[in-house]
Amino acid sequence: MIGGRSFTTRLTLALSLLLLAYGALVGLLGRHVAVEYEHESLQRLSHGLAKHIVEHWPEIAVADPDQADRAARESLLSMLMVVNPGIQVYVLDADGRVQAYIGDPGMVREKQVDLGAVRSFLAGAALPLRGTDPMGTGIPRIFSAAMFPPRAGDVRPPGYLYVVLDGQARVHVAGQLSLRRVWQGAGLVAAAGLLVTLLLGFFAMHRLTLPLHRLANRMRDYSVRTLQATAAGRSQSRTNGDEVSAIGSAFDEMTQRIEAQTAREQQQASAHREVMASVAHDMRTPLTALHGHLEAMAGQALVEPEQRDRVLAAALAQSDKVRRLSQQLFELAALQSTDQVLHRERFRLDELVTDAVQKYDLADGPAPVTLRGAPPGPLEFEGDLQLIERALTNLIDNAMRHAPTTSPIHVSVSRDGAQANILIEDNGPGLPDELFSRLEQGKSLRDPPVKRTSGGIGGLGLAIAQRVAALHGGSLQPLPSPLGGTRLCLALPLAE
Template sequence: MAWATLSRRLSAVFAVLLLVCSGASVWLQMRSSGIHEQEVIQRLSLGLAAHIAENSELMKPGGLNQEAVKDLFDKLMAVNPSVEVYLLGMDGSIKAQAAPPGHLKRDRVGLEPVRKLLSGAPLPIAGDDPRSLTASKVFSAAPLRMDGREAGYVYVVLQGEDHDALVANVATDNVLRTTLWSMGLVALLGLLAGLAAFRLITRPLRELTAAVKRFETEGIDSLEGEAPTLERLSRGSDEIAQLGQAFAQMTRRIAEQWRELTLQDQQRRELFANISHDLRTPLTSLHGYLETLLLKAGTLSDEERQRYLEIALGQSRKVGRLAQEVFELARLEYGVVKPEKENFALADLVQDVFQKFELAAEARRQRLRPDIASGLPVVSADLGMIERVLANLLDNAIRHTPEGGEIVVQLRAENGGVAVQVSDTGPGIPGELQKALFMRPVFMSGSRTDSASSGGLGLVIVKRILQLHDSDIRLVQQADRGAVFRFQLGGAAGA
């Protein structure tokens, strides 16, 4: 819902808080004003009860002089209608009063506030209102003496019923109206200032929200257009700037991942195309020779038939090898195969792999030479997978090195593990093919290889196996060598 934006919710919360604070301020101001008024009235009238108590006509030898008391009460309340005068006994009971019939609600007044007032406690002090069962009001009090001893108290309520009625009638007078109008104006101005401040504060957040929405609707193409906005929002150190920095970093990461996914998708398409090409050539050749054998079975000599069968068998082997590589790569790519690491000496594994390729190297009059440093640490890796890595690299080196060449496997201790380098004396790999060397089958012409002996998926499998071992393989340049491949395996823990 459009109303539920952050800025509008903040504005609504701010408005409610402002109104609550304004109301609380008005209530506190009116209450403090009332307390101040009570203190002023009580302080001004503090000696009123004592002045009344000094009137000697209030008492006579038999007790109170009721006529003098009534006459005095009538005169005082005529002069100041807001006061109510009472004479109390020593126990707080009301002995004399001038309240209209039915208005008196108490027959006794608590003496604790009276004692506090007479002892000089801080003002204002409220005492019981005889004309109410619950109300308390400021008062003036003084002891009443007869024959030199205390006979009771003069108790004067300073804000009586007439005062309350007058306050109720003028509750909407100019002073109160002015106070309410001023508080309302302050609240309105504060609300407008707060709304403007919230709009300015949340402006970067709204821009960031708009950028996110454009990214949601327009996709990855909108990120480049939002770069200046994200850069501007990332400046500063507040929370919104940090959010902008996080979103800018996220968009860069998404853009990089998108480019990587696009590249991987392109590479995957090229991989399928290359595999199809690599399969089509031997299959076409295989089909052609088999068809020739079928059509010309009666006219071919034994030597021709034998040669055709050997060629067909060779093409069949190549198709089988490529199919096996595709299957193996698929298992590595989708996590079917997990490395089962163990500790072993890499030098011993190199010697074992050399033995498997001795006959192939001798057939091409090539020399396999190990260059193994002494004191190599034990490595931790999957023995079968690393054997496959070395076998693929040596197979490529033997097939791509001319007769009389040399293939060297070098082992050196490095960073707690073993660095492996496989090099040959072949023509090397052209620069235009090096970038995608470990991503797809390599097809090269010339002395290195031809379409019949392409690089296949061997190097792609090698890279994936080493990635599972938290390692990587790279092609390095050496002036006196052909293709030089280097990777490293970590040492065994505690070795």
């Protein structure tokens, strides 16, 4: 669930948890310091307690309970318990062993007291000092200690009075009185602090991250607008996280688009260079031949009319070849520079096909182009009449150039639902494999250009027809030919 939250919410929660952990650490350190201060204060206030007892109740120094004044000891115990029920009074010998406990002797479980802490206390060491707890809890206790006054003839110290200031009774009572309140107070303070931190942190982080949030939205919206439908869906699924994830995803997609655009530009530049080289190759051959024919005519080397007419016809053929190539290049460039048909009009497509075929039936003899098939009836079409005629003419001209001169070109037109199919068929050698594959897959014939094995570029007429069909919402597809040649279908959508 945390991964689906916004960056502001996650940052606020993280800072709140850090602040809560910091507060808990400060609380623990504060509690430790408070306990140390309390123990130091209690030990400092009770520093002279053991010495005072030794000085004013000398009978306490008698280690043998049978020899001690029981009444005096019981009076002392009653007085001490009334003044401070939390203390424990022990009589130690010179080696630190417990000789007597002013209270129930059965409660003493640790008979040996560490005299190192006692000697440090008597030497005035820094407080608080903790010593052994004879009750056997294993927890060091603050204490007050005093040495019994030496007696005549004693070689070693007579012993010590050892008073535990924070005995179990005091700890138990203090825990009952304050522990629950301390935890309740700490819990309320922590809850209030966390709530205030969440509110103030969320407001502050929202204000601080607002520009980042806006930038993430802008990059996400730009990514969705510029990608295709499927890619946009993937982008949206990847950018449903926080702002930082959205910016990261948008940056990755932008990088991919820039790299793809760079690769396309490099391919286009390479294709442009290839086109220029191919055009130069295609232009060079007819221009060289044309120049040679013109030089021959200019030098008046041709004196015979028949020879002069033959050279002039060859020059005109080369000139027409240059004209046709330059015109096709110009038309293709103009068609590729736009994505829509500029001049639309409504006309009869079946009549246009009939007129285009009849233009080739001007000479005597068999017609080079024939119209086959049953009349399809009126085919209403809306588009650029000149472009459609140009595409049809290019397809027929290509077929005539590659088919044998004795075989006519067959053209037919038919209706297929809301679409018109114009078929152009010849029995020539067929299309090159690359041209056939591109047309069959619907790929552009000009990006990259198709190279001929003999050099130069090929398929300009087909490229123009393909582009015209695409501008009108149609297509140009190759079909299997029973004659073994080329069979192309120019499919165009009819007007409603």
